[in-house]
Structures are given as structure tokens and as C-alpha cells.
Amino acid sequence: MSDHASDFVLQAISFDTLEGWKDDDPSGLFEVMRSCRRQITDVKPYRTGSLGLSSEDLLPLLAAAEDFTPSSPASARAFFETHCRPFLIRRNDGNSGFVTAFYEPDIDVSERPDEIFRFPFYRRPDDLIDLDDANRPAGLDKAYAFGRLHEGHVTAYPDRRAIDQGFLEGRGLEIAWAKSKVDVFFVHVQGAARLRYQDGRIGRITYAAKAGHAFSAIGKLLIERGEIDRAEISMQAIRAWLARNPERVDEVLWHNRSYIFFRDAPVADPQAGPIAAAKVPLLAGRSLAVDRTIHTFGFPFFIRAESLTHLDQGRPFRRLMLALDTGSAIVGPARGDIFTGSGDIAGESAGTVRNQADFVILIPNAAAGRFD
Numbered sequence: 001m002s003d004h005a006s007d008f009v010l011q012a013i014s015f016d017t018l019e020g021w022k023d024d025d026p027s028g029l030f031e032v033m034r035s036c037r038r039q040i041t042d043v044k045p046y047r048t049g050s051l052g053l054s055s056e057d058l059l060p061l062l063a064a065a066e067d068f069t070p071s072s073p074a075s076a077r078a079f080f081e082t083h084c085r086p087f088l089i090r091r092n093d094g095n096s097g098f099v100t101a102f103y104e105p106d107i108d109v110s111e112r113p114d115e116i117f118r119f120p121f122y123r124r125p126d127d128l129i130d131l132d133d134a135n136r137p138a139g140l141d142k143a144y145a146f147g148r149l150h151e152g153h154v155t156a157y158p159d160r161r162a163i164d165q166g167f168l169e170g171r172g173l174e175i176a177w178a179k180s181k182v183d184v185f186f187v188h189v190q191g192a193a194r195l196r197y198q199d200g201r202i203g204r205i206t207y208a209a210k211a212g213h214a215f216s217a218i219g220k221l222l223i224e225r226g227e228i229d230r231a232e233i234s235m236q237a238i239r240a241w242l243a244r245n246p247e248r249v250d251e252v253l254w255h256n257r258s259y260i261f262f263r264d265a266p267v268a269d270p271q272a273g274p275i276a277a278a279k280v281p282l283l284a285g286r287s288l289a290v291d292r293t294i295h296t297f298g299f300p301f302f303i304r305a306e307s308l309t310h311l312d313q314g315r316p317f318r319r320l321m322l323a324l325d326t327g328s329a330i331v332g333p334a335r336g337d338i339f340t341g342s343g344d345i346a347g348e349s350a351g352t353v354r355n356q357a358d359f360v361i362l363i364p365n366a367a368a369g370r371f372d
Helices: 029-043 055-066 073-083 160-164 181-190 218-224 235-244 246-255 344-350 365-371
Strands: 008-012 084-091 097-104 106-110 119-122 128-130 146-150 153-155 174-178 192-197 202-210 260-265 287-289 300-305 317-325 335-342 355-364
Touching (some): 008 365, 029 317, 055 355, 055 365, 097 192, 119 181, 119 260, 174 181, 181 192, 218 235, 218 246, 235 344, 300 335, 317 335, 317 355
Parallel strands (some): 106 192, 287 317
Antiparallel strands (some): 008 084, 084 355, 097 355, 106 174, 119 174, 202 260, 287 335, 300 355
């Protein structure tokens, strides 16, 4: 079934026993599913994860969704009950799944640097290359998906510290400049941003590539140093600590050697979500980032997180979502990142999500037989 078969099993369950299913309204997913189908059929299929579920396995579900308009929450659920079977992702180590959340920040920027706007968002450099087993130099960890090609030699790309200290200056790679190095850092963590230019224009940037170094969570660093209590860790707590300790900002941010490069993204509809790894607009509250080495984009997941209550007015989080994005910190079969939307309010919601969760993947009927 999978390269990860020793790590987890899929346990067939029924919709009748899926707690919270009968209270959910997945009606908003159908437009996104139509976008996924266009991406698969008109552009290219999504990469198949090691679980073995492919875009071809998904297409019967997406085809059925093409002309289906739910008349009620019950009819939307009935659609999935008819076309899919639910499987609980059960980790063999006995641990539950885990969810965090991400959002699209709103950042004030300038298209030219000055004394206030000093911190750039960079495009992908032309000396950054994709690595695979054929061109990765001996001694460079297999986790590196990118490297630097310089004078015929491939090496690791300079890291966050080197880039912050000017490695890319003078190459014309800047998309825009922000006021705060911390804001730029957290856009790197989120992977996208909505840019508000001084003349009123709105732009968007989204992930294009990374320098290649492993992601290292600065929250974990601050916990280990005793700066923030583990029970209190959140994006807000980290930002507050950085604001109180400006002389230590570089040291802490440079702990995360990973560096993200961006590309301009179209803003056909400023109210629509950003286009992420699955190349379709994210739907707030219904889009999930997953480990793409295991899972394949476009598949539905029902996420049940009993302790996550602030996203649903005090009720436990129990929603059907689509796997539409990924991230270097999202590792494992039952690990997900919930997209909460764009702007400061979405950021406040996302920053405190760190909850245990059950992951149930909905597999289209024809493919489901392979997992019995």
C-alpha cells in the first residue's frame, strides 16, 4: 500500500459512526472540487503520495461533483456518502493526529525601499536549482530539494542569515519591501501574503521555492530556552517575545535556516483565497495542508478536533475539508494545517491552533476496495 505502511493503517469505518458528521455542512466544497478537476484534466494531475491514491482515483468523485448542486447540508453529505467510503488514519505508535492552522497575512509594502520599508520579499534566484538523486552532491542530505549551481558546482544554498546579511542584494530579485523583518519571517512561515501597496493596489505573493535547508521552529527554540512556557506557545506569544527582545531578533530568526522565495500571484478576485500548492484558490475553513509525500491533493478529509473550539463559536471543530496545500512543517499521515482565511482576524484565529485531532480520509468507492 505505502512506503509508510509501518507507520499507520487505514481503518474502515462508517459515516454513521463518524462523530460530528451529521452536523457538518460541506456544501462549499463543490466549487473547489470543480477547480481541482480542471487542474487535473487541463493542466496536469497531482503527484501521487506514498499512500498510493492518485488523481485518477479521485476523478470519479470530481466528475460526479461537476454538475451537482447541493440543496441542503444533508444533500451535500449524502453526495459524499454515496461516492466515498471513510477510513480512519490510525497511527501505529498510538498517538493521535495533530492540527495547526495558517492564514494569508495582509502586509503593507512599498515597491521601492526607503528608511521605513527595508525588508524585501525575494523572487526565486536563477542559481537555485531543483535537486534529485541524480544531481544532489555527495554529502548533502537527501532532505535538500534545492541547491545552488555556481560555476558548474552544486552546493547547499546560502541560508536565512546569509540572505538577511545581503547575499542576494543587487540582483533585482525584490518583489516588494515590508516594514518589519518579523513580518517577512512570518510570511515565510505562512507561504503566501496579500500585499497592500501605498498607492492602494493589492498584490499577492505565493510560494515559489525554498533555499533547501530544513525548517526549524523558533517556538520550539524559545520553549527549550525557557523563554515561553510550552502551554502558552502561539504565534502571538512568539511575536510578543520578539517585540520585547529586539536585540535578539536576528539570533532567533536565524535559528530557522529555511528561506522562502515567492512569485507574484494573480489577483482576479481579492476576496478569493490564495492559490496554494494544489493550484486552486483556498477556501477558508475548508482547506487543509497535508504531507504531500504521503497524501495526494484534492482528497477529502474529515477532521475532528474536540479541543479546538474557537473556530466554531465554542463548538468542537468537526469539518470535511480538501487537501489543497502542504508545508515543510507538515509531516506525517495524520498531520494537518487548517487555512483560516486572510487578514489579521484570520491570523488571530490561526495563531493559537495546536490541537489533537482525528483524521478520516474519504476514498472514492472504486479505489476504496484496495484498502479493505
